[in-house]
Amino acid sequence: MxxxxxxxxxxxxxxxxxxxxxSPDTPTDRRILVLLDDFSLKSSHSIFFTSLKSRGFDLEFKLADDPKLALQRYGQYLYDGLVLFAPSVERFGGALDVAAVLDFVDSGHDLIVAADTTASDLIKSVATECGVDFDEEPSAMVIDHQNYAVSDVDGDHTLIAADELINSDVILGKTKIEAPVLFKGIAHSLNAANTLALKVLSASPSAYSAHPTAKLSSPPSLTGSAISLVSVVQARNNARIMISGSLDLFSNRYMKSSVQKAGSPSKYEKSGNEQFVTELSKWLFHERGxxxxxxxxxxxxxxxxxxxxxxxxxxxxxxxxxxxxxxxxxxxxxxxxxxxxxxxxxxxxxxxxxxxxxxxxxxxxxxxxxxxxxxxxxxxxxxxxxxxxxxxxxxxxxxxxxxxxxxx
Structure with missing residues (x-):
């Protein structure tokens, strides 16, 4: 047995x-291509560019329709970040198109897109592919009859004193932005299907998007908190994107301007624009977070x-x-x-x-x-x-x- x-x-x-x-070893000392509608923007927006240079970034300025434009050569990317300060460009020059911009982001690189009332279909297409939709109403601007800057008291109330900021120290820094941010531009909304997009600077409940001098024949399609003034997207590959409906937001004039919101007793000698765009760019280019x-x-x-x-x-x-x-x-x-x-x-x-x-x-x-x-x-x-x-x-x-x- x-x-x-x-x-x-x-x-x-x-x-x-x-x-x-x-997780790159050091996310600084990077190369940024800045595409412009006009070279005059180098001086009118110099405070923003100087801030980037002082933090170790190497900026290369070109016109957006330059026939020699290229983001890569022999399969290698020439830049780590792309700044589009060319809202009116109808067609990029050289080898650059919407697909090339999207491939750039898909490869883990960062992007800033600034628009205004001259925004072309090309720039709007780039934003749409990133999950952000600009108002398609011709010549429409963000209007707010309650939260405008007092310097626009007799105007059309399109110069907004915005203070609806995202509550995030990692995105906007630990030092609170006290002064309102001056904004004059066009509205955009976030695609509901894009869970990666965030409003960083939102319109107030009294804002709406419309032609500033035309009579409203129907209710505006974009109103109140549905309007985003500045948004960011962090892609699944950790590439970061910033979309602004205002190119003036980055200008020296807005950064140096005093600001007072209508109905508020507080007047600030300097707007919150410089602090806002500086801190947000630190997050965008991976200097924080x-x-x-x-x-x-x-x-x-x-x-x-x-x-x-x-x-x-x-x-x-x-x-x-x-x-x-x-x-x-x-x-x-x-x-x-x-x-x-x-x-x-x-x-x-x-x-x-x-x-x-x-x-x-x-x-x-x-x-x-x-x-x-x-x-x-x-x-x-x-x-x-x-x-x-x-x-x-x-x-x-x-x-x-x-x-x-x-x-x-």
């Missing part, structure tokens, strides 16, 4: 597969070296490092909402990570009583920050069969 003894030892072995999120993560690792509790395998119900510790670019250096990112999943088809373990506030995030948990193909996954998305996506695959050794002969 013989008996067969079968022992199942379920173990988890780790493969050397690690995926990282998009840019995260990198790496060094994902794991060990058995009480050990220091990563093991070749784990047995089910082993206690393990998980670690990952996360840093934020400060504009000059990588600094520890501190948050209490970073999580790790121990994932197979669905999360078997979901843990919020603790941090030592020096860049290290960690947790511990028990290996589930189940075999299969697992992954450690860190998927992090937070308003204004580049998203993180890291994973480390876990393979499973289903069982080990041992036959032990027994004597009768």
């Amino acid at each position: 013989a008996k067969l003894a079968i022992f199942f030892a379920l173990t988890l072995s780790f493969l050397p597969f690690l995926s990282h999120s998009f 840019h995260l990198k993560a790496g060094n994902l690792r794991h060990v058995k509790v009480g050990e220091t070296n990563e093991p070749a395998m784990y047995r089910i119900k082993d206690d393990l510790e998980f670690y990952v490092d996360i840093y934020e670019w400060s504009g000059n250096s990588w600094e520890p990112y501190v948050a209490d909402d970073v999580q790790v999943q121990f994932y197979m088809m669905s999360p078997y373990v979901l843990k919020t990570l603790s941090t030592d506030k020096k860049g290290l995030y960690h947790t511990s948990f028990k290996v589930p009583d189940v075999y299969g193909v697992f992954q450690f996954k860190v998927e992090y998305q937070k308003l204004g920050y580049t998203s993180l996506s890291l994973s480390k695959q876990v393979n499973s050794l289903f069982y080990q069969l041992l036959s032990l002969p027994l004597h009768p």
Whole structure:
């Protein structure tokens, strides 16, 4: 008589597969192509351009219809950012078209589009492809009979003193913008299907979009809070886009102008424009809100070296490092909402990570009583920050069969 003894030892072995999120080593010292309707904009908007240069950006100015325009050569991109200050251009020059601009963004590069009442179908098409729709009503402008600048008291109330700002320190900086932002331009709305677009500067509930001198024969199609004055988009590849309905928003004249909103006793010697566009451009060009993560690792509790395998119900510790670019250096990112999943088809373990506030995030948990193909996954998305996506695959050794002969 013989008996067969079968022992199942379920173990988890780790493969050397690690995926990282998009995260350039240093997101500064980059090249920006600035396309203009007219070279006079170099001087009329010089404060904005000087701010970029002072922060280490190399600007190249060209007319938007320059016949030699190109964003790449021999398959390599020549620039890291594109600024379109050419609202009236009907057709880009050279090798540049809407598809080329979109490919530029799809490749992880940043974009600023500024429009006004002269906005061409070309510029509107670029914005539409980014999930932002400009008002198609000819010569329509944003009008607000309650929140206009007092300097426009006898005018058509198209010079708006806007203060409906997004509440986000990472996008607009920690220093509050006290003075209203001067805006004169056209309205746009966000495509409802685009969940990646955000209003940064919104119109007030009393605003509407219409021809400023024509009588209204029907209600305006864009009114109140549906109107965005300035919007941003962060693509899934972490490329950033800024859309403004006003080119004057960036002008020296608006930045230096005093401002007082109608009905308000507060008068400011200087508008909020310079602070607004400077801080927003810091976010746009990844000087703020840019995260990198790496060094994902794991060990058995009480050990220091990563093991070749784990047995089910082993206690393990998980670690990952996360840093934020400060504009000059990588600094520890501190948050209490970073999580790790121990994932197979669905999360078997979901843990919020603790941090030592020096860049290290960690947790511990028990290996589930189940075999299969697992992954450690860190998927992090937070308003204004580049998203993180890291994973480390876990393979499973289903069982080990041992036959032990027994004597009768």
